[in-house]
Amino acid sequence: MEDMDIVQAYRAHQHATCFQLLYDRYAGKVFSKAMTMLHRESEAEDAVQEIFTKIFTSLGKFEGHSKFSTWVYSITYNLCIDKIRRGKRSRELFATEMDDPPDTAEEVPDEALLTMQVSELRYVLGQLTEAERTLLLMKYKDGVKVRAIAQLLGKNESAVKMQLKRIKEKAKRIHDKQFATIS
Amino acid sequence: MNSFLALRDQELTQFTGERRQKVRHRVERNLHTAEFIASVVELFGPVLADTMNVLGGGHSMLEGEKLRILSETEDDDPYGPGPGVGEIVR
Numbered sequence A: 001m002e003d004m005d006i007v008q009a010y011r012a013h014q015h016a017t018c019f020q021l022l023y024d025r026y027a028g029k030v031f032s033k034a035m036t037m038l039h040r041e042s043e044a045e046d047a048v049q050e051i052f053t054k055i056f057t058s059l060g061k062f063e064g065h066s067k068f069s070t071w072v073y074s075i076t077y078n079l080c081i082d083k084i085r086r087g088k089r090s091r092e093l094f095a096t097e098m099d100d101p102p103d104t105a106e107e108v109p110d111e112a113l114l115t116m117q118v119s120e121l122r123y124v125l126g127q128l129t130e131a132e133r134t135l136l137l138m139k140y141k142d143g144v145k146v147r148a149i150a151q152l153l154g155k156n157e158s159a160v161k162m163q164l165k166r167i168k169e170k171a172k173r174i175h176d177k178q179f180a181t182i183s
Numbered sequence B: 001m002n003s004f005l006a007l008r009d010q011e012l013t014q015f016t017g018e019r020r021q022k023v024r025h026r027v028e029r030n031l032h033t034a035e036f037i038a039s040v041v042e043l044f045g046p047v048l049a050d051t052m053n054v055l056g057g058g059h060s061m062l063e064g065e066k067l068r069i070l071s072e073t074e075d076d077d078p079y080g081p082g083p084g085v086g087e088i089v090r
Helices: A003-013 A016-038 A041-057 A070-084 A110-113 A118-127 A129-141 A148-153 A157-180 B003-014 B018-054
Strands: none
Touching: A003 A016, A003 A070, A003 B003, A016 A041, A016 A070, A016 A129, A016 B003, A016 B018, A041 B018, A070 A148, A070 A157, A110 A129, A110 A157, A110 B018, A118 A129, A118 A157, A118 B003, A129 A157, A148 A157
16 A cells, blocks of 8 residues: 555544554654664654654645655654754754865775674764764665755755765774774 | 665664554654644634634624524424413313
8 A cells, every 4th residue: 555545544534544554664764764863762762753743743734746755754854953953962963064174085985884894883883973973874874865965954965975075084994993903 | 785774774673562662652642632632722712712802802703693592583483382272271
């Protein structure tokens, strides 16, 4: 059954089964995306609750111009950004300039990050700042396009690309420093 | 599978079972509360707005709404006179 069919059925009858279907389909994904932004399980769990309440109370506004999943994810990111702003953690996340000076070296290929072990990746992510971690996860874990990230964070596309480039370099440096010497 | 997707899968498995159900119940409770509040507003909102309007010196919106009373209806005795009406009972 397509998402839109369930949405229409829920609008018509507000049946609990429709609610359960949509919740089961998206809860895990929404939680994962909330983790990308908020990094703490308890906060991500609260965010899931707020996001689904918002989704079902504004379901009447969903006109079907975009995919339902796109609509859900935009609500997820916007709500998480609001939470970050409220938590006064926004200065770092929305800053355009990074601490690192621009690096003229060749760009780190994606494979360098994608082929890490999960435990290694967790370590590297733990060493990055919140803003760096968020950007990297949005791009590679959630598969959000650079243009969409730029829109969500209120930055221009080239600034996001530059930030990603620097974050990848930093992540590679951290990884090599910790794991290259061990192996 | 790349490391980021593996990380995502690990997170997906974190949010299952009781934890998932607990959040679902919380969402359902929120939705029921929202529905209840909406019903109350729908029911009493117009009357409350009218009261505020009158208190502010305005005219009641419900003034024009004239309810007909029984004696003014076209047929105030739909069943006709009962049996024995007008007869003198001795």
